[in-house]
Amino acid sequence: MSDHQLRVSKIRNGTVIDHVTGGQALNVLAILGIDGSAGESVSVGVNVPSDRLGRKDIVKVEERELSQSEVDVLSLIAPEATINIIREYEVAEKLRVERPDLVTGVLSCPNHNCITNANEPVESKFEVVDDGVRCTYCGTIIRKRIAEHLDAS
Amino acid sequence: MRQDHLISAHQLTREDVEAVLDRASEIAADPAAFRTRRAGEVLALCFFEPSTRTKMSFDTAMKRLGGDTVDMGTVESSSITKGETLADTVRVIEGYADAIVLRHPSEGAAKMAAEFVDVPLVNAGDGAGQHPTQTLLDLFTIRENHGLDDITIGVMGDLKYGRTVHSLAHALTNFDARQHFVSPESLRLPRSVRYDLHEAGAQVREHTDLEEILPELDVLYVTRIQRERFPDENEYRAVAGQYRIDAETLEAASDELTVMHPLPRVDEIAPEVDETAHARYFEQAHNGIPVRMALLDTLL
Numbered sequence: 001m002s003d004h005q006l007r008v009s010k011i012r013n014g015t016v017i018d019h020v021t022g023g024q025a026l027n028v029l030a031i032l033g034i035d036g037s038a039g040e041s042v043s044v045g046v047n048v049p050s051d052r053l054g055r056k057d058i059v060k061v062e063e064r065e066l067s068q069s070e071v072d073v074l075s076l077i078a079p080e081a082t083i084n085i086i087r088e089y090e091v092a093e094k095l096r097v098e099r100p101d102l103v104t105g106v107l108s109c110p111n112h113n114c115i116t117n118a119n120e121p122v123e124s125k126f127e128v129v130d131d132g133v134r135c136t137y138c139g140t141i142i143r144k145r146i147a148e149h150l151d152a153s
Numbered sequence: 154m155r156q157d158h159l160i161s162a163h164q165l166t167r168e169d170v171e172a173v174l175d176r177a178s179e180i181a182a183d184p185a186a187f188r189t190r191r192a193g194e195v196l197a198l199c200f201f202e203p204s205t206r207t208k209m210s211f212d213t214a215m216k217r218l219g220g221d222t223v224d225m226g227t228v229e230s231s232s233i234t235k236g237e238t239l240a241d242t243v244r245v246i247e248g249y250a251d252a253i254v255l256r257h258p259s260e261g262a263a264k265m266a267a268e269f270v271d272v273p274l275v276n277a278g279d280g281a282g283q284h285p286t287q288t289l290l291d292l293f294t295i296r297e298n299h300g301l302d303d304i305t306i307g308v309m310g311d312l313k314y315g316r317t318v319h320s321l322a323h324a325l326t327n328f329d330a331r332q333h334f335v336s337p338e339s340l341r342l343p344r345s346v347r348y349d350l351h352e353a354g355a356q357v358r359e360h361t362d363l364e365e366i367l368p369e370l371d372v373l374y375v376t377r378i379q380r381e382r383f384p385d386e387n388e389y390r391a392v393a394g395q396y397r398i399d400a401e402t403l404e405a406a407s408d409e410l411t412v413m414h415p416l417p418r419v420d421e422i423a424p425e426v427d428e429t430a431h432a433r434y435f436e437q438a439h440n441g442i443p444v445r446m447a448l449l450d451t452l453l
């Protein structure tokens with residue numbers, strides 16, 4: 001599938017996440033908690049040729065508009081992503097991915113002895129640091145393959 | 154202190170540390186003046202894992218301020234075994250007491266618990282995480298002997314798992330302290346701690362040999378290397394033996410060197426060292442009382 005073909009398969013209302021780091025599209029869906037169970041229509045392009053990135057992924061979600069905080073979380077795995085909110089086939093809004101200071105409830109702490117992994121009424125909370133994210137409860141730092149720590153629930 | 158809780162040595166500014174240590178000095182100089190200071194107030198001791206010494210120390214500190222304590226007892230004997238969350242437990246106990254001391258086997262437990270209560274909460278150890286009152290009493294001991302600026306400190310032993318070491322190292326970044334870390338390769342400081350120290354602008358050097366830096370040290374802080382960190386007995390003996398000090402080791406040290414240890418020790422400091430002017434570890438343990446009194450008095 002070429003970039004051109006993907007561009008022409010327009011959606012009516014929803015969100016287009018473009019310029020996702022090649023191979024990360026499914027992780028983008030995981031971060032956003034999109035698994036199709038809500039009945040939303042999702043199209044995914046993986047390793048599409050791109051002038052800017054060489055290879056990129058594209059995700060289109062119909063009937064769902066992402067919030068800025070959802071978009072910010074994407075920065076952890078797809079820092080180059082661009083987000084277009086589509087209404088009636090037109091780009092109604094462009095959102096920029098910005099690195100958030102804190103990521104709450106999205107990742108699970110790799111430290112099994114961390115209180116956030118116990119049966120307590122607390123969400124995981126990670127501070128975004130220079131080269132990764134850091135659990136605000138136990139201090140564990142995740143540097144690589146952040147997507148592997150996406151909260152499974 | 155600006156905060157209501159003491160969760161981690163990381164939260165302590167230089168001013169916080171100095172405020173607590175100044176009050177601890179006042180208390181140490183004239184304990185009688187503080188005898189009724191917290192009369193009628195109650196401290197809850199919530200120890201989810203055994204640590205008799207730390208618990209006794211908080212218990213004594215509160216009683217010497219004229220206050221009282223209630224003890225949750227052991228986990229086995231309490232209702233916690235019935236699957237109650239820590240969040241619920243501390244919310245119940247805050248109704249009984251004016252402050253809570255918490256020891257828990259999970260990292261981050263105290264931080265989380267503090268989010269659920271309004272009374273001051275003191276972390277008395279969370280798994281391999283933080284133990285900030287140990288840090289305060291360590292700082293107090295160093296200050297009494299050398300001051301906290303323009304000092305050179307060596308920390309030796311298990312630097313990977315030793316939480317007292319991590320807290321102390323971080324707290325010392327508030328001061329003009331040169332820090333040396335001496336350990337076997339396999340028990341070096343964890344990356345997250347090195348990252349922190351680096352971020353805080355600390356002057357940190359790592360070594361595998363004490364000899365090369367011993368003569369320049371003002372303080373040598375020794376920690377125990379535990380048997381369970383090694384796959385077999387022989388390897389443990391070989392490694393542990395290199396990080397043991399005796400009177401002969403200390404011949405190369407400055408006369409002013411202070412030797413500290415969080416105790417209990419096993420054999421990493423030979424008993425003959427106790428008789429030297431370097432030994433300060435019992436004094437260090439005793440300092441836990443005025444320091445915890447000062448902390449409770451500050452938070453309550």
Ligand SMILES: [Zn+2]
Binds near residue numbers: 110135137138
């Ligand atoms: Zn954690």
